[in-house]
Amino acid sequence: MAAAAVSGEAYKYVVVGGGTCGCVLADRLTEDKANSVLVLEAGTGKHRDKNIKVPVGILRLFRSAFDWQYETEREEHAGDRGIYLARGKVLGGSSCLNAMLYTRGASADYNSWGVKGWSAEEVLPYFRRSEGNRNLPAGDYHGKDGAYSVEFVRYKNPLHKLFHEACLQAGLPTNDDFNNWSRSQEGLGAFQxxxxxxxxxxxxxxxxxRAMKRKNLAIETQAHATRVLFDGDKAIGVEYVKDGEKQVAKIQQGGEVLMCGGxxxxxxxxxxxxxxxxxxLQAKGVPVVKDLQGVGANLQDQPAVTVMSDVGKPISITDDIFKKGSTKVRPSAxxxxxxxxxxxxxxxxxxHGGFLKTKADLPEADLQIRFVPGRAETPDGVQAYRNIGDSGQFNSGVTxxxxxxxxxxxxxxKLKSSDPFEKPEIVVNYLDEQEDVRTLVRGVEIARTILAQDSFKGxxxxxxxxxxxxxxxQSVQQYISSSVHSANAIAGTCKxxxxxxxxxxxxxRVKGLKSLRVVDTSVMPSVPGGQLASVAVMIAEKAADMILQKA
Structure with a gap:
């Protein structure tokens, strides 16, 4: 078991945030016994909680103690609503409360970043190194020996077959591997x-x-980082609060502060x-260490809406999980x-689901479809699933x-104040660009077309x-504005x-400063067309090599 931090001790690396990237760095950096590593995590260490281990437990994790429970400011183009943003507040971070989908995006996503060393060809080895695929053979695009295990979902519901047949009837393309970059990402099929x-x-x-077994790793949970400490332009440590007491974690000569907060x-x-x-910074009363205009800018997220229908047979996922008329899980399940x-x-x-182009001339798919063999009770889609067990509403349906x-x-x-415990001002500007609205309008049309096929009749x-x-x-646009929610792909704010x-x-490395790096999804210039967990793991794997090689 990893040790707790020792007061006054300096570490080679202080990792701020024990989320997805922080866990990868903790492992890779402690492989060398000469490296002492401290991980500071603001959330709990209870990453083995049953609702995290059981995949369907995602229903219970949103707006829980495992979640930062962020919310945007009122969004101008989203019905003047604040939009809930789920972010993991636990060792493992958002990999503990996401939908687990393993989709990397297309190779063109990484080439479009235009950053030296981060082309598709250059990041692919880190995807392969991290991946432990249990279904697809190792090769150019997949790994089998990585720490991050990947497999097709082992649950088969009759509605999955109907969805697949409906996609074929609608003339939509299929795809049996969304991460094979030798071909287009476009198509529908089963997710890994x-x-x-x-x-x-x-x-x-x-x-x-595996890193927790090493003596050169220390972990502090419930440790809220309040600021990075500097000596001139050089990071020298991190100030944090634990149990109401202000503490300092220092780095050794030649060490680094590694920011992995997301x-x-x-x-x-x-x-x-x-x-x-x-x-x-001056307006908020924060002394300026380095004027960097891009910090907090370029924030982006994938917008989502749902199309939901009732099903006249008790064959949805809630029927499979819960006893009829009860909130208790079926013993058989x-x-x-x-x-x-x-x-x-x-x-x-x-x-099940996949990626589609809403216009034939697009270079890559601009739309993702996710099929759920169940019914959410509000237009907020997956955000409402966690209430199913409490509401007693078990209407069969599809989403x-x-x-x-x-x-x-x-x-x-932006900061609302200099108080490190006050949540920041978050403005995503959902649907600010008309192209995003058009994509979702076409997506609603496609979803309706799928559910109207012969396979779903009856x-x-x-x-x-x-x-x-x-x-x-116009009516669909109004619906989108009133119901758009986050697909939890926040990125780009430390470009x-x-x-x-x-x-x-x-x-x-943070520009103009020494001994300070950012290693998380905030560094992405743009969001890849997929889910971010696998991308975050790749970034951290690549960063670990850079750090160890003093790049």
Whole structure:
């Protein structure tokens, strides 16, 4: 078991944030016994909680103690609503409460970054090194020996087959491997997920678990970082609060502070530390260490809406999990998972889906479809699933989540005050760009087309959301504005690159400062068209090599 921090001791590396990237770095850096590493995690260390281990437990994790429970400011183009953003507050971070989908995006996503060392060809070895694929053979695009286990979901619901048949009937392309970069990402099929024997795999259960056996790793949970400490332009440590007491973690000569807080926490901590737009810092009473205009800018997220219909037969996932009229899990479902790692409890919710182009001339798919063999009770889609067990509402249904996977809209993150415990101002600007709206409008049309195919006749009874009265482009746009929510792909707020708007260079070093790097999804210049957990793992794997090689 990793030790707790020792007061006054200096470490070679202080990792701020024990989330997805922080866990990978903790493992890779401690492989060398000469490296002492301290991980500071603001959340809990209970990454083995049953609701994390059981994939369908995702229903219970949102807005829980494992979640930072962020919310945007009122979004102008989203019905003047604040939008909930789920972010992991536990060792393992958001890999503990995401949908587990293992999709990297397309090779063109990485080439479009235009950053030296980060082309598709240059990042692919780190995807392969991290991946432990249990279904697909090792080769040019997959690894089998990596720490991050990947497999097809082991739950089969009759609605999955109907969905697949409906996609064929609608003339939509299919794809049996979304991560094979030798061909287009476009098509629909079964997702692979970060699971092993039907159990959720997190960065904590894979990377950190083995690192915790090493004596050169220390971990502090419930340790809220308040600022990075500097001597001139050089980072020398991190100030944090634990049990109400202010403490300091120092780095050794030649050591580094590695910021792994994610695309919300990392820019916030930089700003609190005096690194960011000088005028903003001065307005908040924060002494300026380095004027970097890009800190907190370029914020982006994938917008999502749902199309939901009732099913006239008790064959949805909630029927498989819960006793009729009860909130208790069926013993058969529990035993299938416990003994064999199979059954409905292995489902992350959205087991099937894929990527589609809303216009034929697009270079890459701009739309992601996720099919859920169940019904959410509100237009907020997957955000509502966690309430199912409490509400007693077990109407059978199907949900198609429609996601703009390569959004054009950009927002920002700023401080509300110099108080490190006050959540920052988050403005995503959902639907600010008309192209994002058009993508979702077309996505709703496609989802409706799928559910209207012959394979669903006699099964799908009526549309619940948007509902039959929502017809015509203007009406659909109004529905999208009133119900758009986050697909939890927050990125970009510490952009990597060479321009004046960049925060870190291609080695992830904060520009103009020494002994400080950012290693998380905030460094992405743009969001890849997929889910970010696998990308975060890749970034951390690549960063570990850079750090150890003193790049």
């Amino acid at each position: 997920c970060a699971q092993k024997f039907g159990r959720r795999v997190t960065a904590a259960s894979s990377y950190l678990k 695309a919300i926490n990392s820019p916030q901590l930089l700003l609190l530390s005096g690194v960011g737009p000088a005028d903003h 529990a035993l299938k998972w416990l003994l064999f790692g199979r059954g409905p409890l292995t489902s992350p919710g959205c087991d 198609v989540q429609v996601i703009g996977c390569r959004p054009k809209s950009r927002g920002h993150l 099964t799908v009874t009526k549309e619940v959301f948007p509902g039959p009265s929502t017809s015509g482009e 990597m690159g060479e321009g004046d708007d960049a925060v870190v260079d291609n080695n992830l």
